[in-house]
Amino acid sequence: MSGTAVSHTGENGSPEITPFGRKLAGAIAARGPLCAGIDPHPGLLDAWGLPRNVHGMENFALKAADALASEVAVIKPQSAFFEAFGAAGIAVLERVVRHARSAGALVLLDVKRGDIGSTMTAYARAYLGGESALDADAITVSPYLGFDSLDPALHADGKGVFVLARTSNPEASRLQNALLDNGKTIAQSIVDQAAGRNAGAGPLGDVGVVVGATIPPGELDLGELNGPILAPGFGAQGATVADLRALFGRDLTGVLVASSRDLLRHGPGAAELRDEARRIVSTLAG
């Protein structure tokens, strides 16, 4: 279930790469649909009794990864909090990514990248290229340079993307619910383009979308997506399990529920972090 992409030998004898969607479906079946965010906020460093410097951040991030990566399906480090410390912070991020993958979690690196195709190729190499020190299983991407500009990341073998469609923040609605000339909202058009890439894949395609758990039900038609949905906004941003069910339906198949601050505030004890992760998974199943 971990980041190891090559799992079988294909008919022609060459290694067959397990698609990200299949790995994710297996991870969710085994561990539940929780995506644990690792967001080393200054306020959380204070709460864990750690200094607001790169050493405190390193201690926080490695402790959180160590406690949670053997428990949850997906670990989502938020790159911004690591980048804030420059090269030393990126070095910590590299360790977190490696450590979480080797403990059996899939790593969704939250970098929200998006650029013209040739630059996107470099981003894909940085985050989804097997040779990179930041090689993750999936990344978050922004489609505002055009969905097809994301192609280099969409074509990375065995890797996944989560495309921002309808984000959890209150400022998002005006732009993402704006109507295109075909009468669809921008958010719906992004979902539909992701669905086009996932057609025929099973059990889940590799192209996920980000839909905030905080948005009102009924805005989006996700019925044809055939891919995973990352739902941030649960916990610290106010969304509840009832909100998730109202938005995505009773059975949350394919929905990866993300929590960062609300989960991490249960640290620094590893047992407390794991207990809280288990509690969330059981409420999502019930």
Ligand SMILES: O=C(O)c1cc(=O)[nH]c(=O)n1[C@@H]1O[C@H](COP(=O)(O)O)[C@@H](O)[C@H]1O
């Ligand atoms: O892509 C994301 O993960 C994301 C998308 C979105 O719509 N809203 C959102 O909050 N996020 C990220 O999810 C995390 C939310 O953290 P908490 O609110 O502390 O659970 C942050 O790392 C955000 O950058």
